[in-house]
Amino acid sequence: MPYIIVDNLVKKYGELTAVDHISFTVEKGEIFGLLGPNGAGKSTTLNVITTLTDFDKGEVIIDGMDIRRDKSSIKQLIGMVPQDIAIYDHLNAFENVKFFASLYGLRGNKLIQNSKEALEFVGLSDKMKLQPKKMSGGMKRRLNIACGIAHNPQLIVMDEPTVGVDTQSREHILNSIKLLRDRGATVIYTSHYMQEVEEICDRIAIIDKGKMIACGTEPELVSMVTDVMSVYVETKIPIGFDRDAFCRKIKLMPGIKGIKLEDSVIRVDISIDQNSIERIIQEVINYELPINNIKSEVPNLDTLFLTLTGRELR
Numbered sequence: 001m002p003y004i005i006v007d008n009l010v011k012k013y014g015e016l017t018a019v020d021h022i023s024f025t026v027e028k029g030e031i032f033g034l035l036g037p038n039g040a041g042k043s044t045t046l047n048v049i050t051t052l053t054d055f056d057k058g059e060v061i062i063d064g065m066d067i068r069r070d071k072s073s074i075k076q077l078i079g080m081v082p083q084d085i086a087i088y089d090h091l092n093a094f095e096n097v098k099f100f101a102s103l104y105g106l107r108g109n110k111l112i113q114n115s116k117e118a119l120e121f122v123g124l125s126d127k128m129k130l131q132p133k134k135m136s137g138g139m140k141r142r143l144n145i146a147c148g149i150a151h152n153p154q155l156i157v158m159d160e161p162t163v164g165v166d167t168q169s170r171e172h173i174l175n176s177i178k179l180l181r182d183r184g185a186t187v188i189y190t191s192h193y194m195q196e197v198e199e200i201c202d203r204i205a206i207i208d209k210g211k212m213i214a215c216g217t218e219p220e221l222v223s224m225v226t227d228v229m230s231v232y233v234e235t236k237i238p239i240g241f242d243r244d245a246f247c248r249k250i251k252l253m254p255g256i257k258g259i260k261l262e263d264s265v266i267r268v269d270i271s272i273d274q275n276s277i278e279r280i281i282q283e284v285i286n287y288e289l290p291i292n293n294i295k296s297e298v299p300n301l302d303t304l305f306l307t308l309t310g311r312e313l314r
């Protein structure tokens with residue numbers, strides 16, 4: 001049984017159906033991404049899962065428990081990192097983390113230890129005494145994360161945790177999320193940045209206007225639009241080179257859809273699920289052709305979103 005089951009979830013705000021029959025499952029120990037543009041229904045879905053919002057129709061099961069019946073037990077499993085930063089300005093970083101962890105029943109040494117570890121985890125251990133009003137946006141984001149994870153929740157729900165942070169903080173946050181997963185947590189993560197979701201998520205649901213438009217691993221999603229990618233090897237083909245023999249050799253490899261040789265570029269179209277890049281490169285080396293550069297052109301989730309909705313993701 002999957003760790004989380006969301007089945008035909010519907011959430012309305014008056015006339016507006018913010019979440020429109022969304023279904024997905026999340027396995028224990030995976031990073032599951034919800035990707036979608038502004039107003040897609042990401043936060044609303046997360047708010048239902050974290051028991052912050054009620055819903056109109058459907059079923060949500062977490063760790064075998066029904067969210068309608070076992071609300072308080074489910075709450076204990078979850079750490080929430082909200083989209084709108086929720087920290088107290090009059091408390092310093094350490095006091096903020098302690099406060100949120102104490103809400104989950106942590107006391108005494110455990111409370112202090114966990115709070116310190118959470119701050120260390122987000123790279124703020126040297127800012128323990130600092131108040132949020134003196135922090136940069138990126139630091140506040142990181143503190144927001146520390147507050148959500150200090151009680152070591154088995155399910156971590158993060159709503160756009162990287163908005164407004166610089167590249168360095170962003171990388172730090174993304175690496176931390178992977179580390180949390182590697183330590184055994186299950187993570188649900190939302191973003192409208194395709195690259196982030198591609199970088200860290202094991203599986204991805206793409207939602208738009210409240211509806212699920214696709215769900216799967218990145219290669220599965222991309223293969224919904226095309227199953228071909230192109231590899232370009234920049235080289236210098238010498239005069240007298242046996243082009244036919246080389247092309248025949250490449251075409252014998254699994255998943256080769258086509259090959260084109262120009263004087264300085266070899267282009268090979270290959271099927272995505274039969275990734276033969278390594279073998280192609282090996283063959284180029286065997287033929288003693290110089291390799292000046294290697295590029296690949298892979299269709300991505302932006303391509304998928306554009307194909308399915310007719311609009312750009314951003």
Ligand SMILES: Nc1ncnc2c1ncn2[C@@H]1O[C@H](COP(=O)(O)OP(=O)(O)OP(=O)(O)O)[C@@H](O)[C@H]1O
Binds near residue numbers: 016039040043083192
């Ligand atoms: N409390 C609310 N009352 C009324 N409408 C709401 C409320 N919260 C969200 N909505 C509406 O529901 C829809 C989905 O909003 P939601 O916040 O879930 O989107 P989102 O995918 O998280 O977007 P964003 O990327 O901007 O955070 C939007 O049209 C929004 O205006």
Ligand SMILES: [Mg+2]
Binds near residue numbers: 042043044083159
């Ligand atoms: Mg949102």
